[in-house]
Amino acid sequence: MSETTSAKNKRFRKDYQLPPCEIENVELFFHLDVDTTKVKSRWNYKNLKQMDLTLDGVGLKLLTLRLNAKALESDRYQIFDEKLILKDLPSEGEIEIEVELCPLKNDSLEGLYQSRGSLCTQCEPEGFRKITYFLDRPDVMCSFLVTLQADKNKFPVLLSNGDRISRSELPDGQHQIVYRDPFKKPCYLFALFAGDLGLLRDQYTTGSGRKVELEIYSAHGTQKRCLHAMNSLKKAMKWDEERFGLEYDLDQYMIVAIDDFNAGAMENKGLNIFNSRLILADAETATDDDYFHIESVVGHEYFHNWTGNRVTLRDWFQLSLKEGLTVFRDQEFSGDMTDRQLQRIRDVDSLRERQFAEDAGPKAHPVRPEFCLSVDNFFTATIYEKGAEVIRMMQTLVGRPGFRKGMDEYFRRHDGHAVTIEDFAQAIAEPNNINFEQFKLWYSQYGTPQVEVREHYDAEKHIYNLDLKQSLTTLVPQKEVQPFHIPLRFGLLNSEGKEIEIDHPEVRKNSENHCYLELKDGAKSIQFKNLKQKPHLSILRDFSAPVNLVWNPSLEELYFLIENDSDSFNRRELMQRIELQLLNDWIKKLSEGKELTSSDLPSSFISCFRKILNDTQMNHELKALMLTLPSENRLLQSLAVLQPELMEKSMTFLIRSLAQNLQEDFQKNFELAERSADRPESRALKNRILSYFAESPNQEQQKLIGEQYWKAKVMTERYHALALLCDRQDTSAQEAINDFHDRYRKETLVLNKWFSAQSFSRNQNTFERVKSLTHHPDFNIKNPNNVYSLLRSFGQNIFRFHDGKKPTYEFMVDKIVEIDDFNPQVAARLCEAFQSIGKWPKEQKTRFLGYLEEKSECVTLSKNTHEWVESLLSK
Numbered sequence: 001m002s003e004t005t006s007a008k009n010k011r012f013r014k015d016y017q018l019p020p021c022e023i024e025n026v027e028l029f030f031h032l033d034v035d036t037t038k039v040k041s042r043w044n045y046k047n048l049k050q051m052d053l054t055l056d057g058v059g060l061k062l063l064t065l066r067l068n069a070k071a072l073e074s075d076r077y078q079i080f081d082e083k084l085i086l087k088d089l090p091s092e093g094e095i096e097i098e099v100e101l102c103p104l105k106n107d108s109l110e111g112l113y114q115s116r117g118s119l120c121t122q123c124e125p126e127g128f129r130k131i132t133y134f135l136d137r138p139d140v141m142c143s144f145l146v147t148l149q150a151d152k153n154k155f156p157v158l159l160s161n162g163d164r165i166s167r168s169e170l171p172d173g174q175h176q177i178v179y180r181d182p183f184k185k186p187c188y189l190f191a192l193f194a195g196d197l198g199l200l201r202d203q204y205t206t207g208s209g210r211k212v213e214l215e216i217y218s219a220h221g222t223q224k225r226c227l228h229a230m231n232s233l234k235k236a237m238k239w240d241e242e243r244f245g246l247e248y249d250l251d252q253y254m255i256v257a258i259d260d261f262n263a264g265a266m267e268n269k270g271l272n273i274f275n276s277r278l279i280l281a282d283a284e285t286a287t288d289d290d291y292f293h294i295e296s297v298v299g300h301e302y303f304h305n306w307t308g309n310r311v312t313l314r315d316w317f318q319l320s321l322k323e324g325l326t327v328f329r330d331q332e333f334s335g336d337m338t339d340r341q342l343q344r345i346r347d348v349d350s351l352r353e354r355q356f357a358e359d360a361g362p363k364a365h366p367v368r369p370e371f372c373l374s375v376d377n378f379f380t381a382t383i384y385e386k387g388a389e390v391i392r393m394m395q396t397l398v399g400r401p402g403f404r405k406g407m408d409e410y411f412r413r414h415d416g417h418a419v420t421i422e423d424f425a426q427a428i429a430e431p432n433n434i435n436f437e438q439f440k441l442w443y444s445q446y447g448t449p450q451v452e453v454r455e456h457y458d459a460e461k462h463i464y465n466l467d468l469k470q471s472l473t474t475l476v477p478q479k480e481v482q483p484f485h486i487p488l489r490f491g492l493l494n495s496e497g498k499e500i501e502i503d504h505p506e507v508r509k510n511s512e513n514h515c516y517l518e519l520k521d522g523a524k525s526i527q528f529k530n531l532k533q534k535p536h537l538s539i540l541r542d543f544s545a546p547v548n549l550v551w552n553p554s555l556e557e558l559y560f561l562i563e564n565d566s567d568s569f570n571r572r573e574l575m576q577r578i579e580l581q582l583l584n585d586w587i588k589k590l591s592e593g594k595e596l597t598s599s600d601l602p603s604s605f606i607s608c609f610r611k612i613l614n615d616t617q618m619n620h621e622l623k624a625l626m627l628t629l630p631s632e633n634r635l636l637q638s639l640a641v642l643q644p645e646l647m648e649k650s651m652t653f654l655i656r657s658l659a660q661n662l663q664e665d666f667q668k669n670f671e672l673a674e675r676s677a678d679r680p681e682s683r684a685l686k687n688r689i690l691s692y693f694a695e696s697p698n699q700e701q702q703k704l705i706g707e708q709y710w711k712a713k714v715m716t717e718r719y720h721a722l723a724l725l726c727d728r729q730d731t732s733a734q735e736a737i738n739d740f741h742d743r744y745r746k747e748t749l750v751l752n753k754w755f756s757a758q759s760f761s762r763n764q765n766t767f768e769r770v771k772s773l774t775h776h777p778d779f780n781i782k783n784p785n786n787v788y789s790l791l792r793s794f795g796q797n798i799f800r801f802h803d804g805k806k807p808t809y810e811f812m813v814d815k816i817v818e819i820d821d822f823n824p825q826v827a828a829r830l831c832e833a834f835q836s837i838g839k840w841p842k843e844q845k846t847r848f849l850g851y852l853e854e855k856s857e858c859v860t861l862s863k864n865t866h867e868w869v870e871s872l873l874s875k
Contacts, residue, residue, distance in 0.1 A: 009863065013317040013373045015412050019140050021048040024184075028132070032150040032158075032194045034104045034114050038063070039639040040133045042809035043142070046092035056129035056136040058111075059101060066096035084133040088390075095132050106130070107782055107822035115260035118195025119155070120273060124266055125316055125375045128187040135807075139314045139418035141184040148192060149176045155194040157217060161185070161269045163251045174377060175631050177571045181269055183249065184416055191268030193217070200226045202737075204234050206247045212237075218279060225280040228254070228291055229298050237300035239333050244407055246306045253302075255279065257352055259521050259748060262825045263379070265297050267304030274301070277749050288680040289714040295337065300330035311411065314418045316375040320367045320443070321421050323379075324387020328395075331388060341568035345625050348543045348569065351389065353633050355381035355546070356625050359448045360637065361835040362871040364476040368421050368443040373870075382446070389546040390442045394425075396487045396544055397439070398432040399511030405431045421708035422737070438520060439485040439691040447474035451519065453551040457534035464492075469523040470547075475838045475875065486519040489544035492535035495562030496611070504528060516544060517534050518858055536560055538867045541567040559608050568622060576630045578605060579654065580638050583630070586645060586650040596650070601657045609658060613665050620673060620680035623687040629654065632798040642839045645800045656695040663698055670704070677717070687720040694724045709736050719753050726761040733763075741778075751778050757759070759793040766800040767808055774815070780818065784826050791815055795833025809834075809848040811853050816865060824862030831868035837875055849873060 022045065032098045045053070045809050062079065065072045067089065078085045085097070102218040106113040111130025121131065129136040148158040152175040162181030169175050197217040214233060233253070240246045255272045257279035265274040278297045281290055307329060317431035337344035358364065358381050365380070365389045372378060385462050395403040406428030413427055421443055429436040454467040462542050468488070472481050492500040506526055508513050519525065528535070536835040538561060540549050553561075558574045565571050582605070600784055612618070612626045630638075635647055660668065666689050690708060693701040705724050712718035721741055725733040737758065744750035759770050773779055773790055791812070795801055801808050812833055820827035837845060849872070861865045 005568075006049055010371050010373050011375070013315070013369070015263040016314050016315050016317075019135060019137065020050065020053060021045040021135075021137065023140055025145070026134075026187075027145045027147075028190075029147045030149065030192065030648055032119055032148060032155060034099060034117070034119065034154075036103060036117070037112060038098060038100050038101055039097045039132045040096070041134065042094065044092070044094050046798065048089055048091045051088050053089055055086070055133040056082065056126070057084050057133035058082050058130050059106070059207055060130070061100040061135065062097070062133075063100055064096070064098040066094075068093050069096070074419075082129070085136060093689075099132050101130070104269055108825070109260055109262045109784070109823060110825070112192070113256045113260075117154075118193065118197070118258065118405055118588075120256070120258055120260075120261065121191050121268075122266060122270075122273065123190050124188040125378070126188070128190055131190075132186055136187055138186040138188055138312055138316065141186055141312065141416070143184050143419060144179075144181045144190060146179045146181075146190075146192065147176060148179075148194065148229050149174055150194050152198070156196050157193065157199075158255065159191075159193040159217070159254055159271055161189070161191055161271050163270075173704075173809070174432070181250075183269065183310065185269050185309060186418065189267070189269045189309060189312075191266070191271045191273055193258075193271070193273070199229055202230050202234070204253075206237070207241045210247070210248060212248050212250070215252065216255045216257070216279065218276065218300070220257055222257075222280055222479045224501040225285070226257070228281045229279045229294055232295040232298040233302060233783075235295070235337060236302040236333060239336060240303060240306075240329075243332070244306075244329075244404065246411075247300075248305060249310070255298075257493060259785065262823070265301045265836050267301040267308055269305070269309045273303045274298075275785065277752070280749060281330050283714040283716075285715055285744070285747055287719055287753075289716075290681060292334070292338075293682075296330050296334050299333045300326055303329045303333070306411065310416065312418045313416045314420050316372075316378055317369055318420050319378050320383045320387030320390075321419065321424055323384045324367065325424070327384050327388035327389050328391040331392075339619070339621070342619070342621055342625065344542055344569050345572055347385075347388075348601050349631075351381070351385045352637070353544060353631060355385045355639055356448050356548075357633060357835055358382050359386075359446060360475060362475060362875045363868065364443050364446045365837070366446045373867040374824075374828070376864050377828055377867055386546055393439070393442070393487050393545055394428055394436075396489065396510060396514075396516060398428065398434060401511050402432040403428065415717075418708045438483075441482055441484055445472070445481055445484070446476070446478065447472045449486065449545075449547045449555065451488070451545075451549055453537075453538075453539060453549060454799045455534075455553075457536060459532075459534070462529065462531050464528040464535055466520050466522070466526045466528070466537070468517070470519055471522075473834070476871075477813075478696070483520060486515045486545045486547060488519055488539060489516045489541040490537065490539040491515060491565075491567070492531075493538060493561070493564060494535065497536075497560070497843075500531070501568065502528075508559050514541070536564070538565045538570050540570070540573075542569050543573075555602070555604060559604065562608060563611070572626050575608075575626055576634075580607075580630050580635065582654065583635055583650045584638060584720055586653065587639065587646045589645065590646045596653050598657065601654070601661075606658070606661050610662055611661060613669055619681060619808075620676075620679075620685040623669075624681070624684040627685075627692075629687050630760050633796070636798060636836060636839065639839065641841060642798075642802055642844075643841075644799045644804075648799045652695065655692060658663075658695075659696040661703075662692075663696060663701070667701065668694055668695075680802070681715070682715070683716050689716070690720065691724065694727065706732050707737070719757065723755075723757045723760065726757045727763055727767065729763055749785070752785050755779065755786065755789040756793045759790050760797050762799055766794070766797065767803065767806050767811070770794045771811065781815075782822065784823070787819065787826055787830070791830055792833070795830060801833060802836075802840075802844070804844050809844075810851050813848075813852055817855060817861070819860055820862050820865045822865035827862065828864035828868055831865065831872075834868075834872055837872060 019572050023043050026043045032040040072153050076087045103114045103119050109546045110122050126136050146160040152173055158177045160179040162179045165180050198220040200216045200223045202214040250270045257274045257276040259276050261275040264278050278294050281294055307325045313321045331347050409431050410427035422554055425436045450471045452469040456465040494500055502515050562571050562574050670689045673682045676682040693704055705721050708717050709721035725736045740754050816827045816830045818841035
């Protein structure tokens, strides 16, 4: 695709136009088979604004086309550039279309495709056009009546959206099931499944007394592994009723788990399609993290029933309207199911790992983008996770009761409609008498704001001054940036670590009695009087805004806050702040040709670390998080230039120094956690300590890694030990790698963990191992789970992927091009490996861009991947 063609194919939010006509009811008839499926559609349109009607369609063979029950003459329609143009139509009428398609040859996993003998759909964002010709856009909302017919031996299970209204047996071994969805929905929410799966049934009674049949379909023999997902679903249904007053609205709720799926899950009305890794779980094959993610994602897709399905988006530029809001809802759900402060730490870790890097990279974009080449590329951390942070800030500003009042108003106004982000913001603002005009800049400006904090205390006048200043710089230029509306939760502590009661006209308190400041201008100064001692500032509590904080308190101040702050997020955050500063200092020293010595690690930090380690009152999971060092990605974000070798040396030095200085403390806590290892929080602590044992000078502690692998009774312990062993280059590591494969060779989901453990490894031969694994008989390059586990994981391995001495970039480009030929969505996601290009050394960047340009000129890339290539080559 040339640059000119690319510009011509870009879509812009400003160009939105209303649909050309109204369509209320759609009838679909499917005669299903893997090789050939025939699809008949019939629908009435009205209020056609012009005589021609353009429908979307890709890869379809048109069999019949009728207008008002009569065949349409050949000169009154044209198939052109993935469009079917109907000419000279009356203002209203009935359209009938019959098409033929081949699911077996559809490797894009969009539209109707084959997955291990079954047939399945994925229509978001624009897959419905691969099923039949239609107005494939989210603002065309219709009621669907769907008839599915297939061979009963091949496809005993036939599912679609809505309620089953009839079943019938047909001649020649065929059977037929009819579904009606009484609620209007856009076609991206259409779904069907045909195949042979086992079933787990349950029932849920809503608050109003309605009984809802719950069904989870998965491979035969895996039904017990669906129990956690089923329990998660029932928890989510109850939580949504209690928190937001939202009941489920159909008689049945179905989930199908399949192995071939581009994403995690899809919220199709009444028929969710899930990647099986987010449904199937038992202690032998799934980690504690897997259990957590299953509960979270099952909740997420269920919550979409109202925030996404009942109220949907006008156009794809509004994607965060449903995704940001629903991520916020699933985060709130997870917090209520576990621990809110620990959940907040996990959510912010994910935000910084993925979205902050995106904001600083070549594909930076607003939460509500203004243009795109491919809407598939909208499914980003910015749209989802930063979008959720924007919603959270709204809740901070109006309080939880005020937010609930706004949500009620949102559904009252917009149920059954396709709306915009402005509509949502207005629904939250008006009942709470708040003006969100400036706040909405969070939707239109991109980049991570920087908030500079300065303090000054006048001991004579007993006055404490707090100065705040915001700024924004991005790799991708944007028009003149205006100040954001930033809510900063904070507290002041006295010398005993107690909260100081704050009564100040510029300090607001929300419904949870949390103090916060509103930074609306470029700078702001606040003066607190009558403070006889300098207070200890705890700022950006609970990470109340997605910003980078520039603040330089003394080490003593940080230690005081780590010990005394009531905000768990900030305690952990300040610990990581110290560690990042140490690592940055050491990288600078190493770059000057100097060696690191024991004196480089302050004894005060070791004492602080020891105090946390030996705190018997601290929750084991919080302790595990407090002992977790900043990720390689977060360390990279703090540096001006990528230096993987020096980054690795510094991080290894820190781990090794702590392991050496705290041998006895680690051992004592390991044994303590081991005694209660039947609990997830204790396993988390045990595994965190085991990571330090990997660098311990004590050989007995190092042996514990292998012992945990071979004696493990649950996947959480076995997989963590395997990952640590993969970093080694000895026979014990290879024995564990071989055993893991042999032990789980029939478990496709577990084998993905086997691929990931090796691709994330710090072993010097990781690149060679990854290349070799692409030829492994258990690796299927057409299966997204396999690709993400091996290739995407390797692209996230900062120390090994960015090894300038090896052709890792060229290898990844080649794989992206290969995959792009059949699955553009997956190929584009692999391009995220190059997101940090703005920090690469010049020589590495030049080498990569030269190869990328040469390669892209030799092939025809999809819109998805071309959009990435274009942004990379422009940097």
